Amino acid sequence: MQRTSTEVLRVTQGQAGTESIFGAYYADVPFVDRFETQPDRSVDVIIPIIHTNELWKTNLFSLYREIPIHKLLIGDGGCIDNSIEIVKEFPRVEVFDHRSYKTLGYSIRKLIESVETDWFIYVHSDVYLPPGWFDVMQRHQADYDWFGCPMKHTVMVQYEIPEEVRPYAGSQMGLKSAFEAGLGSIDDDYVYRQEDFVLADLVEKAGFKHGKIEDTFHYHQTMYKPTPWVRKVKSVNLNLYISPEEEVRNRIMQARGIIKYLQPNNPALIYEVSMSIDRLFELGELTPANWPDFKQWVAETNSKWLPHLPQQRPWKQRLRTMARSLFNVFFD
Incomplete structure (x- = not known):
């Protein structure tokens, strides 16, 4: 059975007050191309990708339903799945070869340079738009020149819980x-x-x-359900395994990217730089030997950040790491 956009909205409500989106994620809905009825409101949409999730096609359905898409501009950063094949099934798609680019930022730059409309939409591949999204966003064009809306995070992952105690x-x-x-x-x-x-x-x-057996399992579901007590999920903490090599790259990109392109006028950015530098010391990427070189790079790139670098000498950072590890042994 196919559902209209209005019916999809009903599906997303679930039981009273739950606002569950999961039904809409897997609802069988017809393809709606808003551009066909409202080309005068059309905008370009940009999406840089290297891979997508299993809802990629569903998300694209929501984009075409909500946005009168003039052109969908895809930056192919070297896709490792069938994302490009899927998106090519949709109308007015242009795929740009960004496989030689090293960073997301440069891919975004090139996509924006390719935009043909006055206004454009930048959306992540793992985003699903609810009914009415574009109409609400467009109403704020007189208020801002670049703006976004809050996210409602939906978590759909499968992981094992090693249980040694219970x-x-x-x-x-x-x-x-x-x-x-x-x-x-x-x-x-x-x-x-x-x-x-x-x-x-x-x-x-x-x-x-x-006893405990290990040759079968069950799926446990963590999601909203009506209860006599109010239980609102405030957050979900995902503990991901990241290889040391990947974390080093992420921390370098984070610290150097913030220092090069932003000013130290936001406490969150200052904290992020400090945390990334601390972690690079813990991982051995920054050492007493190369710390002066890093500070010299900061001085040449954006010297306003120098007063905001961690003030302790690198060997003190090592001691602090050891102290924190010892604290965690006793108090975690």
């Missing part, structure tokens, strides 16, 4: 007779989120065997 919970199998001796001790009072420990303890105290 019993495995969520999908368990048990022999009823293993519970008969101790089950009567459970009163209607406090057993709640610790039920995995309580049930395992009952079994073991009765002389039966509790």
Whole structure:
């Protein structure tokens, strides 16, 4: 069954008050090209990519539905998947070969230089636009010359939780007779989120065997559901594995990029530079030997940043790292 944009909006609401978007992500909707009915409002859209996620086509559907796209300008930074093949199925797409460029910023520059309309949209490949987005954005053209809107972050990842302390919970199998001796001790009072420990303890105290198996699994879902108590997810912390080589590159790009292109007039930027430099010392990329060279580069590139560089000498940074590691051992 295909749904209209209005019906998609209803899907995104889920149960009352949830504003769940996941139904819309996988809804079977017809392709709508707003340019066909409103070419007079059309704008170019730019997207630099090297890869996309499984919702790439869905996201493109939302762009064409919401935005009267004059041209969709794609910067191919060396795609490692089928993103280019997918986007070429859409109308008025131009793909630019950016595989020789080293940075995202330069790709964006070249895409903006290729824009033909007075106004343009820069959107990430992992963004889905809700109904009404373009109309609201366009109303603010008189207020700003470059502006954005807040994001509602949706997390769709699968990861394993190594559990060395707790019993495995969520999908368990048990022999009823293993519970008969101790089950009567459970009163209607406090057993709640610790039920995995309580049930395992009952079994073991009765002389039966509790265990963990490793040759199958289940999918656990962390998402909104109605409860007697208000539970609003405030944030999700994703602990990603990043190789030392990748982190060194990321930190160098972050610190040098901020220092070269921005002024030290924002506390968040100053903090980010300081944290990146600290981490480069921890990773061994910055050392007492090359620290003077880095400071010289700062002096030649944007000397206003010199007073905001970490003031401690590099060997003190090493001591601080060791102290923080020791603190984490005892207090994490």
